Amino acid sequence: MTGARGPAGAPEAAAPVAAATSAEAATALRASHAIVWDEARGGFAELRDAVVLVRGARVEAVAGAAAGAALSERADETIDLGEALLMPGLIDLEGLVDIDHLLLDSWWGAEHAARLEWSAEYAEAPHEVLTPAERSTLRRYGLVQLILHGITSAMPISTEIHGAWAETHDDLLDTARTASELGLRVFLGPSYRSGVHVTRADGSPGIHWDEARGEAGFADAVRFLDTVEGLADPLVTGVLVPCRVETVSDELLARTAEVSAARDALVRVHATQGLADERDILADERGTTPLDLLDRAGLLNERLVLAHGVYLDVHPDVHGEDRGDLARLADAGATVVHCPLTNARYAFWLERLSQYLDAGVNIALGTDSFPPDLIRAIDTGVQLSKAQHDDLGMGMLAEYVEAATLGGARALRRPDLGRIAPGAAADLVAFALDDLRMGAVDDPIRTLTLAGTGRDAVFSMVAGRVVMRDGRIPGLDQRALRAEGQRIFEKLRGAYAERDALAGPEGSSEAQLFPPVFPRV
Structure with a gap:
């Protein structure tokens, strides 16, 4: 946290959580960069070559390169996110x-x-x-x-x-x-x-x-x-x-x-x-x-x-x-x-x-x-x-x-x-940093903000469940949903004319309500 700017800088106690059991599956997430909660500082810190161990719905442990291998050994699965920024969801x-x-x-x-x-x-x-x-x-x-x-x-x-x-x-x-x-x-x-x-x-x-x-x-x-x-x-x-x-x-x-x-x-x-x-x-x-x-x-x-x-x-x-x-x-x-x-x-x-x-x-x-x-x-x-x-x-x-x-x-x-820390909910997201269009990586947050968008999200986890991987949602036909979304959008757009209070005697048209940026020829 940079400076004392209101309540965002105050450390908070972690919410009560159920203890993880050995029967719960554990997943290790590896990323070149992570934004994690630093309890000693009471704020966020950047961690390089990070490993986050998730067991059940909670974060169990966080480590950098030196201790990361040991964390991975405790996992049932390791997901290597490569050159990416792992941060709180x-x-x-x-x-x-x-x-x-x-x-x-x-x-x-x-x-x-x-x-x-x-x-x-x-x-x-x-x-x-x-x-x-x-x-x-x-x-x-x-x-x-x-x-x-x-x-x-x-x-x-x-x-x-x-x-x-x-x-x-x-x-x-x-x-x-x-x-x-x-x-x-x-x-x-x-x-x-x-x-x-x-x-x-x-x-x-x-x-x-x-x-x-x-x-x-x-x-x-x-x-x-x-x-x-x-x-x-x-x-x-x-x-x-x-x-x-x-x-x-x-x-x-x-x-x-x-x-x-x-x-x-x-x-x-x-x-x-x-x-x-x-x-x-x-x-x-x-x-x-x-x-x-x-x-x-x-x-x-x-x-x-x-x-x-x-x-x-x-x-x-x-x-x-x-x-x-x-x-x-x-x-x-x-x-x-x-x-x-x-x-x-x-x-x-x-x-x-x-x-x-x-x-x-x-x-x-x-x-x-x-x-x-x-x-x-x-x-x-x-x-x-x-x-x-x-x-x-x-x-x-x-x-x-x-x-x-x-x-x-x-x-x-x-x-x-809102944080990656032991005991916190395993709600995490990763943004890819390895695209040439992202440019050089110095500070990962600055790089993502200046050169990236939300579309660079490639992985997310909610309550320990992987909900997006490699930029795709498991089981979802994204092409079909996009096509149906376009059809519904056009139906919604056409309905505006019915509600137009200032329409002339012959009513209004979509072309009148929503003229294009340049004339269509």
């Missing part, structure tokens, strides 16, 4: 489980983007665009993408624009079963909302409210917590996921807080994400700020996972000075999920990550768009930090890597995740 708390809409909605100004929301008329009688089987395929597509990009733990998110209203209990049960089959660790709950953003016929924005649908969604979310308990699957944890805070009623937010406290369940909510579409609406219609709304609902506490956390008082588009928002988050023990790549694509920047860390706010990372690539997200965040500070020394690479591992683990209250 990446934790994505905004992991997209979707066939992404970013291709379609991140290129346009506000006037054109308004056409991609639901029309007020459509909101009166929305419907599912996809069949149940297609929705299941879409979720599998998204979960596979997470694994292929080095994610081992995810709190999924998906767009609701193509649904009848919001996610259902059965949607998330299917997600849980698919994730468990693939071997991905997930923290799940159906998203619910009392209202939806709409564009009226005159082009003005608004929210269409349907409290009955909100109540039904919340009931589904609570029922899903019961279902997860019944599953007793160590890879699946139930959480509460209210939608964007301005679309959830005060009553549902308060009841969310009550259930969260009673069941000790995490709550992820999208807030401090927008100005006109969130902060201004809350000020005008409910007389509050996003943070105050969460506080009065009883949600501002250590169970809160706050997606984005951009438009706080320190942001120049709000007050441009610290009036206490960061201290409130830190004192509450809440987590901000920073999504630097998505922020860049939609042009809303978190104002200096260093301020958040110095204030003691726990920071985790999320992808929130396609590809779910935390390596690209880290690189984007590092470059932004340099530019914001006008200082190459503020690259903050270590802090971003820690956010993608330790910060996520802290948010999940799972100190056994």
Whole structure:
């Protein structure tokens, strides 16, 4: 850990773990480089010619070259990863489980983007665009993408624009079963909302409210917590996921807080994400700020996972000075999920990550768009930090890597995740460093961040199970899934025209809504 920047630097006790038995199979993982937990320093350290011994679902031992051979002798199998960086599995708390809409909605100004929301008329009688089987395929597509990009733990998110209203209990049960089959660790709950953003016929924005649908969604979310308990699957944890805070009623937010406290369940909510579409609406219609709304609902506490956390008082588009928002988050023990790549694509920047860390706010990372690539997200965040500070020394690479591992683990209250250490969960990922296109290897993290992407992930293990090897997921027909994903994407794209509030008398077309970069001839 570089310096004392908030809670990420504090050593944590390992979670209680069951003792490994001699009957459990052991696997030795060998790699030229590894990022491991150094108990003496209370932080990460680089280990060359590393061997990590995994027994059952836990890491049993870690050694460098000198003692590595002895560890390998204790293993039933040795997997030699060669010239690769072995590191803690990446934790994505905004992991997209979707066939992404970013291709379609991140290129346009506000006037054109308004056409991609639901029309007020459509909101009166929305419907599912996809069949149940297609929705299941879409979720599998998204979960596979997470694994292929080095994610081992995810709190999924998906767009609701193509649904009848919001996610259902059965949607998330299917997600849980698919994730468990693939071997991905997930923290799940159906998203619910009392209202939806709409564009009226005159082009003005608004929210269409349907409290009955909100109540039904919340009931589904609570029922899903019961279902997860019944599953007793160590890879699946139930959480509460209210939608964007301005679309959830005060009553549902308060009841969310009550259930969260009673069941000790995490709550992820999208807030401090927008100005006109969130902060201004809350000020005008409910007389509050996003943070105050969460506080009065009883949600501002250590169970809160706050997606984005951009438009706080320190942001120049709000007050441009610290009036206490960061201290409130830190004192509450809440987590901000920073999504630097998505922020860049939609042009809303978190104002200096260093301020958040110095204030003691726990920071985790999320992808929130396609590809779910935390390596690209880290690189984007590092470059932004340099530019914001006008200082190459503020690259903050270590802090971003820690956010993608330790910060996520802290948010999940799972100190056994996010690190490679004896007793920790065997959630590991390896990125290849041997491709000529990767260039020279000096510091492996710098090399991966500057020259690589999440697509360089070649191996991952979750709870001691190999879920990806040589860049492939065992038993998965990746070619067939890609083809089906393309078909579903084209069906989703075609549905936008039906919801276009600003269509002319003859309606709109895909070509009008999504013109190509250059004319097609």
